[in-house]
Amino acid sequence: MNYHHRIAALAAVVLLPFGWASAQPPLEVEREFNIFTSQSAAGYFKPLLTTLQEGFASNIYHTANYAPKWSIGLDLSSPWMVIPESHKTFSAQLPDCYSDPRLAQTADMRSGTTTRGIKGTVVQPTYYGTIATPAFSVPQQGSGEAVFCKTVGFAEGHDVGIMPGLPNIQLIVGAPTRTELRIRVVPVPEGERSILYLGFGLAQQVNQWMKLFTDDPTMALAASFSLHLFDWSSTASATGITAGVHYSKSWGSGLSVMGGTQFETISGDFTAVREPLDPSDAQVSAYEEIRRNDPITMPFESLNSFRVVAGGSYRTSVVEFHLDAAVAAQPVLSAGITFWLAQWGGETSATPPTPSTEP
Amino acid sequence: MNKIMFRGLLAAAVVATTLIINACSVVDSLDTFTMQLPINMEFSWRNRQAPDTTVDFVNLMEYSVYRDNMDDIQSAKLYQVAYWMDTLVGNPSIENAEFAFVEFYIRFQGEQQQHLLGRYENVVVKDYYKRPHIITVPDDIALLVSEAVRTKPQFDVIQRYSLPKNGTGFFPQLEARVDLAIRLEVKL
Numbered sequence: 210m211n212y213h214h215r216i217a218a219l220a221a222v223v224l225l226p227f228g229w230a231s232a233q234p235p236l237e238v239e240r241e242f243n244i245f246t247s248q249s250a251a252g253y254f255k256p257l258l259t260t261l262q263e264g265f266a267s268n269i270y271h272t273a274n275y276a277p278k279w280s281i282g283l284d285l286s287s288p289w290m291v292i293p294e295s296h297k298t299f300s301a302q303l304p305d306c307y308s309d310p311r312l313a314q315t316a317d318m319r320s321g322t323t324t325r326g327i328k329g330t331v332v333q334p335t336y337y338g339t340i341a342t343p344a345f346s347v348p349q350q351g352s353g354e355a356v357f358c359k360t361v362g363f364a365e366g367h368d369v370g371i372m373p374g375l376p377n378i379q380l381i382v383g384a385p386t387r388t389e390l391r392i393r394v395v396p397v398p399e400g401e402r403s404i405l406y407l408g409f410g411l412a413q414q415v416n417q418w419m420k421l422f423t424d425d426p427t428m429a430l431a432a433s434f435s436l437h438l439f440d441w442s443s444t445a446s447a448t449g450i451t452a453g454v455h456y457s458k459s460w461g462s463g464l465s466v467m468g469g470t471q472f473e474t475i476s477g478d479f480t481a482v483r484e485p486l487d488p489s490d491a492q493v494s495a496y497e498e499i500r501r502n503d504p505i506t507m508p509f510e511s512l513n514s515f516r517v518v519a520g521g522s523y524r525t526s527v528v529e530f531h532l533d534a535a536v537a538a539q540p541v542l543s544a545g546i547t548f549w550l551a552q553w554g555g556e557t558s559a560t561p562p563t564p565s566t567e568p
Numbered sequence: 569m570n571k572i573m574f575r576g577l578l579a580a581a582v583v584a585t586t587l588i589i590n591a592c593s594v595v596d597s598l599d600t601f602t603m604q605l606p607i608n609m610e611f612s613w614r615n616r617q618a619p620d621t622t623v624d625f626v627n628l629m630e631y632s633v634y635r636d637n638m639d640d641i642q643s644a645k646l647y648q649v650a651y652w653m654d655t656l657v658g659n660p661s662i663e664n665a666e667f668a669f670v671e672f673y674i675r676f677q678g679e680q681q682q683h684l685l686g687r688y689e690n691v692v693v694k695d696y697y698k699r700p701h702i703i704t705v706p707d708d709i710a711l712l713v714s715e716a717v718r719t720k721p722q723f724d725v726i727q728r729y730s731l732p733k734n735g736t737g738f739f740p741q742l743e744a745r746v747d748l749a750i751r752l753e754v755k756l
Binding site for chain 1 (some may be wrong): 581598601602603604605606608609631632633636647648650652698699700701703704745747748751
């Protein structure tokens with residue numbers, strides 16, 4: 210088997226679970242979630258998707274100083290996102306008929322104050338928010354479109370201040386070119402469907418090519434790129450990428466600090482069908498989309514596109530502890546541990562990769 | 569290759585376990601979903617003399633959200649009530665009618681006790697004509713009836729009118745409506 214065959218075989222192994230996952234039936238939304246329109250689902254869940262994306266984009270690197278050797282490590286990290294107040298509410302679209310006072314007289318009450326004539330959008334909690342405010346509506350006519358212009362309720366939030374992302378369990382492969390590859394594979398069986406997350410992070414030390422820090426081998430500059438593939442069979446799929454640069458300085462004691470910046474994005478979509486309506490149900494939605502039983506479709510997007518990260522790590526023997534914090538749309542706190550399994554080749558071969566001292 | 573150092577592996581396992589346990593404790597708190605269910609009620613009078621009461625029967629089992637999740641409902645709290653007048657024929661007329669108060673009570677099936685849901689005072693009917701007036705159910709009352717709503721899906725809502733401030737108070741026809749917003753917390 211030549212090099213190209215090996216690459217093809219590897220690609221098949223990686224992509225096969227995606228094909229299998231996509232063959233599953235789409236998610237069916239149960240009736241209790243029939244309070245969601247596509248617009249309100251997008252607003253309600255977008256901060257949660259942001260948490261997911263920021264978790265994907267965390268722990269791509271912990272240093273910029275990569276030893277010129279082959280190495281293998283296993284990293285277990287847990288990113289936690291701090292949820293800002295602005296991610297706890299969104300503008301929820303009201304039923305169209307609320308805009309016409311000949312069809313409906315509307316009002317809501319917040320903190321004891323009644324607001325009349327609500328239309329367009331109103332503030333409601335996201336997944337991370339608190340109590341929702343029902344929008345009351347009185348149909349003004351006894352027939353036609355007006356009869357559907359009734360009161361609507363909304364989904365409430367969970368009042369979350371800090372939220373863990375998907376744990377980053379990643380295999381690290383270092384190469385003598387001062388390159389590091391991180392690979393994540395997270396399959397999550399979930400009933401008839403399954404969730405699969407694949408992540409690939411690539412970091413390359415570059416200062417040696419730019420003749421930077423030639424007199425101080427404890428400092429290093431590196432560039433990083435990562436690709437993230439997420440698939441929830443026939444329901445959601447997304448592709449995320451990150452790109453950035455980072456710097457680190459290390460000491461012989463095993464301590465090192467790092468800082469970096471990173472652009473990041475994710476795009477994809479979510480689609481789910483609704484459970485068939487119950488004709489005997491006393492609750493008939495004011496939203497035409499829900500009455501038509503249209504599928505829920507929404508983009509898989511993040512509110513974050515950039516982060517500045519700083520952190521440190523401490524290595525003793527084959528174990529390296531790391532901790533970092535990032536300024537982002539949802540500030541990130543991340544901690545983890547890398548277990549360096551092996552190192553060989555390169556300029557020396559007997560010891561596992563210590564913070565590099567080679568220029 | 570260097571051999572694996574198990575002391576390091578143990579330390580890694582401890583840190584990883586701590587992180588995962590912390591993450592799980594947060595995720596556990598997310599295993600419920602709370603939504604608001606609006607219940608529409610209609611009250612109708614025919615040839616009645618105020619002060620008087622009228623009753624509407626509510627059966628939450630007619631709502632699939634409640635029926636399909638009955639075993640998983642963790643709490644059912646009454647949250648807000650909106651009241652409006654749809655029709656009033658009698659003495660006084662819509663233009664002139666004003667009630668000192670209109671009260672709403674909830675009474676669960678098989679019980680005699682009535683729990684006050686809310687009270688509207690100085691109800692000028694023309695202001696309430698096809699316009700919702702909202703009150704928030706006090707927390708103590710919401711909590712008091714929460715368990716009952718969760719386990720007893722059938723209840724009466726009783727509407728009590730005072731004598732109007734003017735006129736005879738005889739109404740051949742009076743129709744009013746109430747929307748009751750219930751916060752349903754369902755275990756996922």
